[in-house]
Amino acid sequence: MFTIDKYFDQAGWQKFTKASEGRETPLLVVDLNRIKLKFEEMVELFPNFKIHYAMKASPAVEVINLLSTLGSNFDCASIYELDRVLDCGVAADRISYGNTIKKAEHVKYAFEKGVDLYATDSEADLKNIAENAPGAKVFVRILVQGSDTAEWPLSRKFGCHPDMAIDLLIQAKNLGLVPYGVSFHVGSQQKDVGAWDDAIAKVKYIFDWMHKEEDVKLKMINLGGGFPSNYISEVNSIKVYADEIKRYLADDFAEEEMPEIILEPGRSLVGGSGVLVSEVVLISRKSHTDLTRWVYTDVGMFQGLIETLGEAIKYPIYTPTMETSKEAGTVVLAGPTCDSADIMYEEAGYQLPEELAIGDRIYWLTTGAYTNSYSSIEFNGFPPLEVVYVD
Amino acid sequence: MFTIDKYFDQAGWQKFTKASEGRETPLLVVDLNRIKLKFEEMVELFPNFKIHYAMKASPAVEVINLLSTLGSNFDCASIYELDRVLDCGVAADRISYGNTIKKAEHVKYAFEKGVDLYATDSEADLKNIAENAPGAKVFVRILVQGSDTAEWPLSRKFGCHPDMAIDLLIQAKNLGLVPYGVSFHVGSQQKDVGAWDDAIAKVKYIFDWMHKEEDVKLKMINLGGGFPSNYISEVNSIKVYADEIKRYLADDFAEEEMPEIILEPGRSLVGGSGVLVSEVVLISRKSHTDLTRWVYTDVGMFQGLIETLGEAIKYPIYTPTMETSKEAGTVVLAGPTCDSADIMYEEAGYQLPEELAIGDRIYWLTTGAYTNSYSSIEFNGFPPLEVVYVD
Numbered sequence: 154m155f156t157i158d159k160y161f162d163q164a165g166w167q168k169f170t171k172a173s174e175g176r177e178t179p180l181l182v183v184d185l186n187r188i189k190l191k192f193e194e195m196v197e198l199f200p201n202f203k204i205h206y207a208m209k210a211s212p213a214v215e216v217i218n219l220l221s222t223l224g225s226n227f228d229c230a231s232i233y234e235l236d237r238v239l240d241c242g243v244a245a246d247r248i249s250y251g252n253t254i255k256k257a258e259h260v261k262y263a264f265e266k267g268v269d270l271y272a273t274d275s276e277a278d279l280k281n282i283a284e285n286a287p288g289a290k291v292f293v294r295i296l297v298q299g300s301d302t303a304e305w306p307l308s309r310k311f312g313c314h315p316d317m318a319i320d321l322l323i324q325a326k327n328l329g330l331v332p333y334g335v336s337f338h339v340g341s342q343q344k345d346v347g348a349w350d351d352a353i354a355k356v357k358y359i360f361d362w363m364h365k366e367e368d369v370k371l372k373m374i375n376l377g378g379g380f381p382s383n384y385i386s387e388v389n390s391i392k393v394y395a396d397e398i399k400r401y402l403a404d405d406f407a408e409e410e411m412p413e414i415i416l417e418p419g420r421s422l423v424g425g426s427g428v429l430v431s432e433v434v435l436i437s438r439k440s441h442t443d444l445t446r447w448v449y450t451d452v453g454m455f456q457g458l459i460e461t462l463g464e465a466i467k468y469p470i471y472t473p474t475m476e477t478s479k480e481a482g483t484v485v486l487a488g489p490t491c492d493s494a495d496i497m498y499e500e501a502g503y504q505l506p507e508e509l510a511i512g513d514r515i516y517w518l519t520t521g522a523y524t525n526s527y528s529s530i531e532f533n534g535f536p537p538l539e540v541v542y543v544d
Numbered sequence: 545m546f547t548i549d550k551y552f553d554q555a556g557w558q559k560f561t562k563a564s565e566g567r568e569t570p571l572l573v574v575d576l577n578r579i580k581l582k583f584e585e586m587v588e589l590f591p592n593f594k595i596h597y598a599m600k601a602s603p604a605v606e607v608i609n610l611l612s613t614l615g616s617n618f619d620c621a622s623i624y625e626l627d628r629v630l631d632c633g634v635a636a637d638r639i640s641y642g643n644t645i646k647k648a649e650h651v652k653y654a655f656e657k658g659v660d661l662y663a664t665d666s667e668a669d670l671k672n673i674a675e676n677a678p679g680a681k682v683f684v685r686i687l688v689q690g691s692d693t694a695e696w697p698l699s700r701k702f703g704c705h706p707d708m709a710i711d712l713l714i715q716a717k718n719l720g721l722v723p724y725g726v727s728f729h730v731g732s733q734q735k736d737v738g739a740w741d742d743a744i745a746k747v748k749y750i751f752d753w754m755h756k757e758e759d760v761k762l763k764m765i766n767l768g769g770g771f772p773s774n775y776i777s778e779v780n781s782i783k784v785y786a787d788e789i790k791r792y793l794a795d796d797f798a799e800e801e802m803p804e805i806i807l808e809p810g811r812s813l814v815g816g817s818g819v820l821v822s823e824v825v826l827i828s829r830k831s832h833t834d835l836t837r838w839v840y841t842d843v844g845m846f847q848g849l850i851e852t853l854g855e856a857i858k859y860p861i862y863t864p865t866m867e868t869s870k871e872a873g874t875v876v877l878a879g880p881t882c883d884s885a886d887i888m889y890e891e892a893g894y895q896l897p898e899e900l901a902i903g904d905r906i907y908w909l910t911t912g913a914y915t916n917s918y919s920s921i922e923f924n925g926f927p928p929l930e931v932v933y934v935d
Contacts, residue, residue, distance in 0.1 A: 209882055209924050230882040233925030252924070254826045254840045254880050257903075275828030277902055296830060310838070310884050314831035341884075435645045437666030439687060440705035447701070449645045455918065462853070462885065489645050491600055491621040493701050493732075494853065511668055512648075527846065529918050530928045533600050533643070534624030537921045 157471050160383060160425075160518050169516070172543045173430040178514065179452035180430045183211075183521055185219050185544040187426040192223050195418060198395035202414045205249050207378050208234050210419030210522040211427075215542045217241045220422075228417050232259045239266060251417065253278055253294055253311055260285035272336060272375075274313045279321055283328035290333035291325050292375055293318040295359070297352040303340025303379065304386070305465050312337065315355050319362055326369060334373030334412065335359050341420055342466065343379035344386070346394055350401045352376075357405040360412070374402075375415040382424025382519050385467040391421065420522040427521025429457060429538075433472075433513045434489055446484045448505060450515055453488010453495040457524035457538040458517070461497040469518040470503065478506030490533040548862050551774060551816075551909050560907070563934045564821040569905070570843035571821045574602075574912055576610050576935040578817040583614050586809060589786035593805045596640050598769050599625055601810030601913040602818075606933045608632045611813075619808050623650045630657060642808065644669055644685055644702055651676035663727060663766075665704045670712055674719035681724035682716050683766055684709040686750070688743040694731025694770065695777070696856050703728065706746050710753055717760060725764030725803065726750050732811055733857065734770035735779055737788045743767075744789075748796040751803070765793075766806040773815025773910050776858040782812065811913040818912025820848060820929075824863075824904045825880055837875045839896060841906055844879010844886040848915035848929040849908070852888040860909040861894065869897030881924035 157166055165184070172182045195204060205228040206220050212234055217227070221243050228251040229235045238248060245267025250260075253274040260271070264286035271286060273279050274294040282291055296312035313321070322332040335356045339348040356374050363369040376398065381388040406412065431452040438446060452458060460466040470486075481504040488495035528537035548557055556575070563573045586595060596619040597611050603625055608618070612634050619642040620626045629639060636658025641651075644665040651662070655677035662677060664670050665685040673682055687703035704712070713723040726747045730739040747765050754760040767789065772779040797803065822843040829837060843849060851857040861877075872895040879886035919928035 207882075212922065212925060229925070231880075231925040233922070233927065235925075237925065252880070252882050254878075256823075256825050256842065275826060277828060278826055281902075305884070309830060310878055310887055311882070312830070313828070317831055432647075434647050435666060435669055437668060437704075439700060439703070440708055451647065487645075487701055489622075489643070491598075491643050491702070493696070496701055511672075525921075526923050527920050530916075530921055531603065531624070532918050534603060534620070534622040534626075534628065536624065 155469065155471060155475055160469060168543055169428040169430070172541055176541070177539075178430050178432040179456060179538055181427055181457065181520060181525055181538050181540045182430060183213075183215070183427045183540060183542050185215060185426065185542055188216060188219060188423050188521070189223065191422045191425065192220060192225060194391060195416070195422070198392055199399075199416060202416050205251075205415055205417050206422060207251070207417045207419030208238060209526070211423045212237055212526055213540065213542070214241060216423060217243070232262050235263055235266065235268065245269070249415075255281060257281050257285055264289065270333070273321065274311060276321065276324065279325055279328065279330070283325070283330050287329060288331065290331040292334040292336045292373060293321045294336045294338070295352075295355060297337045297339055297355065298348065302343060302345035302348060304342035304344065304384070305340065305460060315359055318359055322359070322363055322369065322371070323367055326367070332363070332369055332371060334371050334375060336375030336377060336415075338377035339379040341379055342381045342384070344381060344388055346389060346397045348379070349376065349398050353401045353405055371412065373413040373415060375417065378417045378419050378421070380418050380421035382420050382522060383469070384519055385469050424519050424522040427519070427524060429517035429520040429524065431515045431517065433509060433511050433515060436509065436511060444483070446482060446505075447487060448484045448509065449487050449489060451489050452517070452538070453490055454497060455488065455490055455492070455495060455529040455532040456535055457520070457528050458488065458497055459527045460523050464498055464501050467498070467501055468520060471516040471518060472505060472509060472513055474506040474508045474513065478508050480507040481505060482507055490535065492533070546860065546862060546866055551860060559934055560819040560821070563932055567932070568930075569821050569823040570847060570929060572818055572848065572911060572916055572929050572931045573821060574604075574606070574818045574931060574933050576606060576817065576933055579607060579610060579814050579912070580614065582813045582816065583611060583616060585782060586807070586813070589783055590807060593807050596642075596806055596808050597813060598642070598808045598810030599629060600917070602814045603628055603917055604931065604933070605632060607814060608634070623653050626654055626657065626659065636660070640806075646672060648672050648676055655680065661724070664712065665702060667712065667715065670716060670719065670721070674716075674721050679720060679722065681722040683725040683727045683764060684712045685727045685729070686743075686746060688728045688730055688746065689739065693734060693736035693739060695733035695735065695775070696731065696851060706750055709750055713750070713754055713760065713762070714758055717758070723754070723760055723762060725762050725766060727766030727768060727806075729768035730770040732770055733772045733775070735772060735777070737780060737785050739770070740767065740789050741792045744792045744796055762803065764804040764806060766808065769808045769810050769812070771809050771812035773811050773913060774860070775910055776860050815910050815913040818910070818915060820908035820911040820915065822906050822908065824900060824902050824906060827900065827902060835874070837873060837896075838878060839875045839900065840878050840880060842880050843908070843929070844881055845888060846879065846881055846883070846886060846920040846923040847926055848911070848919050849879065849888055850918045851914050855889055855892045858889070858892055859911060862907040862909060863896060863900060863904055865897040865899045865904065869899050871898040872896060873898055881926065883924065
């Protein structure tokens with residue numbers, strides 16, 4: 154049966170249980186020290202890479218302040234996130250605007266605040282940047298493969314075909330912008346390290362073309378995020394990702410022409426820092442012969458577990474009776490609202506001890522990313538997720 | 545091409561445009577008068593039925609106050625909704641607790657506040673009610689068919705098999721509760737009126753069994769919600785629903801033994817009262833040969849349009865160039881966040897004018913239900929949906 158040791162040593166785990174002791178659930182406990190360790194690991198594994206924390210993964214002031222102190226840069230998805238990170242005292246030259254969907258007045262606002270680095274993937278957005286952030290650096294996001302091996306794949310919403318990327322980079326130059334680089338995103342929680350290889354090869358093609366045909370020397374590759382967190386499925390260590398990605402880059406770019414490399418980790422930095430503490434509200438069966446127990450917890454899709462949508466992200470879950478229970482049975486896990494869509498896992502085959510009782514605590518591990526900011530303001534009246542930070 | 549007249553007369557439409565004029569988007573405009581008319585229509589069509597407004601559809605104080613004045617009862621999904629409706633001055637005997645998933649302390653709280661009518665569908669919840677709301681009236685929710693004809697179907701999360709319902713009603717009596725009635729829900733936005741017929745037949749069976757075998761005379765049927773709003777697909781008028789449902793009831797229950805009938809409309813009361821006003825932020829294509837335009841609006845799944853999940857609810861959308869445009873083309877409609885799941889319609893084949901331009905307003909009709917309360921607190925930094933009420 155599941156054991157907690159796979160995720161935490163005893164002292165690490167006690168921080169979470171202690172912080173949640175006697176407190177009402179649901180409650181997200183975030184251990185800032187784990188974010189610090191992850192950041193330091195990433196800096197060590199990717200020397201000379203610039204890390205722009207994808208703050209959408211967890212936009213809390215506590216997290217921003219910590220990463221700012223550690224020297225991180227930041228990627229923001231909106232002017233609201235920009236305001237947050239500026240309010241934390243981060244200088245504008247450490248901030249990129251990574252959303253390719255931007256209102257004109259928002260670009261203007263960011264530029265006035267000093268932001269000089271913008272993602273784009275379309276002609277209209279490029280013109281918008283040229284008009285409202287004249288002379289700024291732009292990088293073009295390309296569409297890449299990887300959706301079948303990412304647990305939270307990225308669809309076609311962002312990015313453009315590489316041919317169009319070249320046109321946009323040329324146009325950027327003509328519009329007085331700095332055609333600065335190329336970005337891609339292989340999909341969040343990407344399990345296939347090889348996805349970066351294919352993407353880097355596409356970038357190399359664009360770099361060469363721009364150099365030979367347009368005499369433009371691009372300066373930066375933004376490798377996006379996609380590095381995994383420890384959910385249920387087995388993933389490689391970040392070291393394996395680092396070693397492979399550095400090798401792919403070295404294969405395509407000679408040392409003296411190696412561009413600036415930006416990483417945008419979000420999930421991999423903060424995911425493992427969070428444990429969502431919930432309580433079993435109800436256990437029931439739908440008929441006398443129902444083999445499956447329905448387990449309803451006081452947290453659901455609309456208070457932080459939205460990434461269970463389509464059962465995409467499979468969080469490890471822990472409940473104390475696992476330590477002693479001999480028998481476990483399949484359960485459906487559902488949230489507390491009257492919404493039928495508020496079911497976290499019906500097909501995934503989660504098993505919980507037969508002894509599980511109403512009032513027991515269920516701990517959702519690796520819930521530090523994409524949880525609290527997604528909470529609904531008051532769906533079914535339930536308040537947004539409470540968060541407590543420890544270090 | 546789409547015309548607005550199908551949904552609004554000129555004066556009705558002007559209320560929305562006037563209220564949103566010069567205001568920042570996204571903005572939800574709610575016309576309280578339309579809720580009033582819907583409520584009055586329902587009272588007229590269902591004389592002698594008790595209406596419990598399913599406040600989860602739109603829990604705003606403005607809506608509660610209006611419906612309270614009009615004499616509505618209320619169904620709440622949590623103690624937080626209960627507090628809201630009590631704060632509006634609604635007496636506890638006009639309130640039911642419709643969620644079958646309840647913490648013990650929440651039942652206690654509701655009972656102390658005077659709530660005397662509880663939904664249940666499991667033994668554990670029934671015992672919880674018996675302990676914390678001694679002597680209260682309970683109704684058992686049964687599982688019914690209807691998921692293939694409801695646009696927002698209800699899965700198996702709520703309800704139990706009719707056999708188990710009988711056991712629960714017997715047990716309720718033994719636990720000192722009042723076995724009061726039976727409820728079901730045919731699925732939200734249920735297009736097949738016949739779904740109520742099958743469900744009522746099941747209820748009749750339970751009523752008869754309880755009477756003959758247990759000498760218990762059940763007093764109430766809760767027909768749930770499920771009455772539709774005007775989205776894109778054709779639906780019958782509420783009058784058709786009323787006529788048919790009354791006929792089904794009359795078929796199964798003689799006039800002198802007709803139980804108290806409760807309705808729990810949510811969507812059908814408030815859906816048509818709302819227009820979500822948004823702005824086109826970006827229009828792009830992914831490659832030179834892409835036939836589909838991507839249209840990104842400043843509202844998305846995480847600021848109120850969550851019911852577009854799986855493209856389930858298809859909102860009618862209107863943009864002023866529809867009036868003059870001769871050509872329309874297929875679009876993908878997506879929201880403003882960096883989340884790849886924030887795509888409202890990719891498969892549904894929405895068409896918008898070729899003249900559509902960045903900055904144009906797009907009006908999402910029939911967005912009065914299940915929108916603002918679902919908004920995320922700050923996903924990608926974007927604030928929750930603003931709402932303005934007019935009457």
